[in-house]
Amino acid sequence: AQKVTQAQTEISVVEKEDVTLDCVYETRDTTYYLFWYKQPPSGELVFLIRRNSFDEQNEISGRYSWNFQKSTSSFNFTITASQVVDSAVYFCALNEYNTDKLIFGTGTRLQVFP
Amino acid sequence: EAGVTQFPSHSVIEKGQTVTLRCDPISGHDNLYWYRRVMGKEIKFLLHFVKESKQDESGMPNNRFLAERTGGTYSTLKVQPAELEDSGVYFCASSPVERGGTDTQYFGPGTRLTVL
Numbered sequence: 001a002q003k004v005t006q007a008q009t010e011i012s013v014v015e016k017e018d019v020t021l022d023c024v025y026e027t028r029d030t031t032y033y034l035f036w037y038k039q040p041p042s043g044e045l046v047f048l049i050r051r052n053s054f055d056e057q058n059e060i061s062g063r064y065s066w067n068f069q070k071s072t073s074s075f076n077f078t079i080t081a082s083q084v085v086d087s088a089v090y091f092c093a094l095n096e097y098n099t100d101k102l103i104f105g106t107g108t109r110l111q112v113f114p
Numbered sequence: 115e116a117g118v119t120q121f122p123s124h125s126v127i128e129k130g131q132t133v134t135l136r137c138d139p140i141s142g143h144d145n146l147y148w149y150r151r152v153m154g155k156e157i158k159f160l161l162h163f164v165k166e167s168k169q170d171e172s173g174m175p176n177n178r179f180l181a182e183r184t185g186g187t188y189s190t191l192k193v194q195p196a197e198l199e200d201s202g203v204y205f206c207a208s209s210p211v212e213r214g215g216t217d218t219q220y221f222g223p224g225t226r227l228t229v230l
Binding site for chain 2: 037047105
């Protein structure tokens, strides 16, 4: 069965701290896609990254980086030198190749304090 | 380029009433999806349109929910009659290609539905 687990319900950090959001997934497929979305207080879901199951290279985009490890079925997201504007709910999601729907985790609420 | 838009942003209705939510996808996107997040839980898939056809409606909770996408452009999701457990945030998403499974879905801001 497909499942995405985000065990951290809420994380609070002080500005400039690094923070890692965990995501663990379950799937029987060998071809699948993983996503991270950000939901700021305004409510919309903002796409951050998509990664396919054949590409285990870590990715860095500015202060954001993603660590994809198939051996542990994890796709963790790290924010370096966090800022108040990073405060949001972050969702990890799975899309198996033969379906068109996203399976979401329950989200992690990140609060960055000045 | 305009993103996915949803209307209304917030709706408060009483149990037993009818509500219609609207979604306008990104122009040119054939795939349109509806999702729902009930308070504190994960965002769950409701259904998927490819143009005007329902490709997958396995997530629709019951027959009180009716989704349409006439002409393959905007979509509506009607709840009739609404029940308390229908409260939540309804998200719409769209993606560009005919087989949407491998494409990124872009989401709208959601409609917060409160049923009293």
